Amino acid sequence: MGKYDNIFNSQEKSEQALTPEEAVAAIAVVTAAADSSFEDVDAETIAMILWEFEVFEEYSEEEISEIVDRLMEIAEVQGLGRLFKTATDSLSDELILDAFAAGVLMVIDEEELIIPQGKTPLLKKLQQALDLEEEEAQEIIQEVIAAYEEAENEEYEDDDETMVVDPSLQVYESPLGNFSVSIPVDSQQGGIVQSQEGVVGFSDDYGTLLRIDYYTLTPEEEEEIESMGLEKYLQSVLIDKYIPQAISASLPDAYVERNEYLEDTMDGAYFVLVNMPKGSTISKQENNGTAARMDAYRGLLSFFNGEFLYIVSSQHGILSDETHSSLEEQAYEIKQKILAFVDTIEFR
Template sequence: MGKYDNIFNSQEKSEQVLTPEEAVAAIAVVTAAADSSVEDVDAEDIAMILWEFEVFEEYSEEEISEVVYRLIGIAEDEGIGTLFNTANDFLSDELILDAFAAGVLMVIDEEQLIIPQAKTPLLKKLQQALDLEEEEAQEIIQEVIAAYEEAENEEYSDENETLLDSDLEAYESPLGNFIVPIPVESQRGGRVQHQEGVVGFSDDYGTLFRIDYYALTPEEEEEIESMGLEKYLQSVLIDKYVPQAISDNLPDAKVEQNEYLEETMDGAYFMLVNMPKGSTISKQENNGTATRMDAYRGLLSFFNGEFLYIVSYQRSYLEDETRGSLEEEAYHIKQNILGFVETIEFT
């Protein structure tokens, strides 16, 4: 018997009646309890997550809590498999995708914004039990991750964002290691987002310049000496930066071009990343939903003083916009980065 057969292959059904919305909440409870036990499920945590879910916009916090406690009671008395079958019976066709999304919400790693590998088999079983195609399931997973990312960015923006005005002309690093003229304009919705070790400049038209900077440790200096400058700068981007800053949130992102620039900053490494649906701006669909636009991001890693820098420039593409060849796009993006780096005053 497979690990989740007692849940998704059970034939038992409850006599309890559920609304379609309660059936969605029941899928959340089932998913939350699948790898532990019903007793370990935190009803208030589930209720808090579901309360922000669009399906439950007509529910109060108290009403959602009552629903979740009731569903947990069914699972305790009659079994998780029974609760799943009952939920599946009362799910309307319009809410099947929402039910899967509720399951995804229960297993997503909110800090890393990924589905933990250990939870992948559970989601696969849920997908099959709800009779969802692989493409549908992956779209839902990406939408949930994007929603978390957007909420995180909004929270980050509230605390660390400065909308530009005509008096703000330059940004100075809190560590005093560089000063840079701000490359976006207030008239275009320019803004500065910053936190420890990173500053980004963006606007409402999809422009994004970003500077990540890291003070070198003695261990890293030894690693550079051992590997050599070119290989170290390449490995920083391929093995660390791209997986953590891009691929974790955009699994379809792909490195398209690598180039070592020996004459730039005494040695720098350029990389071009293709980011489907990875833009900072979205397009509005006919059904009212927003979909992120495609983008290319160029990255340049180099050293200056006691710091490693990764400077990036992102270009977004309108749906009807004609792109140049990969070589042409890479060239223009690289020139934008190099031009931006020339404006930075390292101190």
């Protein structure tokens, strides 16, 4: 018998009836408790997550909390298998996808925006028990991740200090005083500067996107650099940390096309070119009247200056009908644009 067979293959169900919406909540409870003891399952957290779920938009927080508490009691007394069987028998066809999404919400890593490897078998069993095709399941997982990403972006935007570029303002000063840079966008072309702690971005209506991320080095990071060596550390920062968090989380199809170490640049710098399908900031009107995001390349350059790690990036959108230059030419052009931008930065 498999690890989860006693849950998902149960033929016995509870005598307590569930509404279709309560059945969705029951799927969430079962998924949250499948790998844990009931003492480790936080009913309040489940209720808070479900309250944000569209299925429960007509419910109050108190009502959802009461539902979750009742479901937890059924599961603890009668078993997860009985609760799951009752839930699947109570689900309407219209809410099956929502039920799987509720399960996904219970296992997603909210920090990394991924399904932890240890939870994959559980989610696979849930998918099979709900009789979902692989394509349907993956689409729901990506929708859940995208929803988290959108929420994070909204929070980021709320925290941003956004200003329309003043024609008389020519230089951006870092709040930490570690650098200043000539503003590379024009207000007459929709140029804006968006900044918050550790990052500043410059964009306009013509697809310009230049960004500077900067981080103060900690003693632990300095030891890591000494242990790994400068090249490997700069590579790791981009490929293992920055790209997964800042790009792949919202664009799962993005991938690294080119990478190289520039020994003679900034006393050692690492360049990466990322291919981002549908990742442009600019959309193109399709024949059916809908707007579709263009593909894009983003170049990133990581290097140190003083006590700071910098990641400077530039993005180029690709029109589907434009004459494509070779990948080598694209990489070279974007790299040169970044290097030219870096030359305008005055480090202190």
